Amino acid sequence: MSPLPATYSLRRGNSPLIVSMPHVGTDIPEAIAARLTPVARTLADTDWHLPRVYDFLESLDATVLVATQSRLVVDLNRPPDGSSLYPGQSVTGLVPVDTFHDEPVYAGQAPDAHEIAARCRDWWQPYHDALAGEIERLRAVHPRVALWDAHSIASELPRFFDGRLPDLNFGTANGAACDAGLIEAIIAPVRAQSDYTWVLDGRYKGGYITRRYGQPDQGVHAVQLEMAQVIYMDESAPFSLRPERCERLRPLLRACVAAMHAWAATG
Numbered sequence: 001m002s003p004l005p006a007t008y009s010l011r012r013g014n015s016p017l018i019v020s021m022p023h024v025g026t027d028i029p030e031a032i033a034a035r036l037t038p039v040a041r042t043l044a045d046t047d048w049h050l051p052r053v054y055d056f057l058e059s060l061d062a063t064v065l066v067a068t069q070s071r072l073v074v075d076l077n078r079p080p081d082g083s084s085l086y087p088g089q090s091v092t093g094l095v096p097v098d099t100f101h102d103e104p105v106y107a108g109q110a111p112d113a114h115e116i117a118a119r120c121r122d123w124w125q126p127y128h129d130a131l132a133g134e135i136e137r138l139r140a141v142h143p144r145v146a147l148w149d150a151h152s153i154a155s156e157l158p159r160f161f162d163g164r165l166p167d168l169n170f171g172t173a174n175g176a177a178c179d180a181g182l183i184e185a186i187i188a189p190v191r192a193q194s195d196y197t198w199v200l201d202g203r204y205k206g207g208y209i210t211r212r213y214g215q216p217d218q219g220v221h222a223v224q225l226e227m228a229q230v231i232y233m234d235e236s237a238p239f240s241l242r243p244e245r246c247e248r249l250r251p252l253l254r255a256c257v258a259a260m261h262a263w264a265a266t267g
């Protein structure tokens, strides 16, 4: 049996900042890809281009964990037991069987429980082992560690929310995932501008990663940013980056991430 391809790329930094990008992957094992519907194969629900949007992380000496496999293989920001992140609201699952536009992902048989368990073992677990390991490595040398979970999503998705999503959606699990002073520091640059709309703990409050690893009493503080994709890219295929939008956004994004870094580094 050939070895499995890597499920993530990792840049190890020494500052107390970790950035996770669990939904940017576009790789799909051939055996899975062959079963997908044509619309699923467009990978429309990817958090496109985030490594390019966040091109400043090395200058903060951040540790950066980037998924290489598509969320259609297994969703790294869902609990491994398959429970819902937002009970009572529409969500896609641990191994999605429908797209954000409610189209079927599989042309034939959807994965059964056995296959879902195997995907968790092969694809979900390695990412989380790496993330937990990096948090532990940095926590051993820093009194507090900050985890930024980076996401983006189409700005209009009737399945999930009415109307247009705010541009910047910060999530802290309603304050449970991080110190109140940290989120205030992060959103200070956002409060000071009027180019982008924003919300704290609105429709997106932080997924599994934010909730699982954000343990303020253990010195680990997590924040999720869900960005409306329209502020940096085209939301229809081929999902191209819009460099002028990206350059307009980046100073604000950098100010927010740098505020998180500074807060953790002075702990």
Ligand SMILES: [Zn+2]
Residues within 6 Å of the ligand: 023, 047, 150, 151, 152
């Ligand atoms: Zn995402």
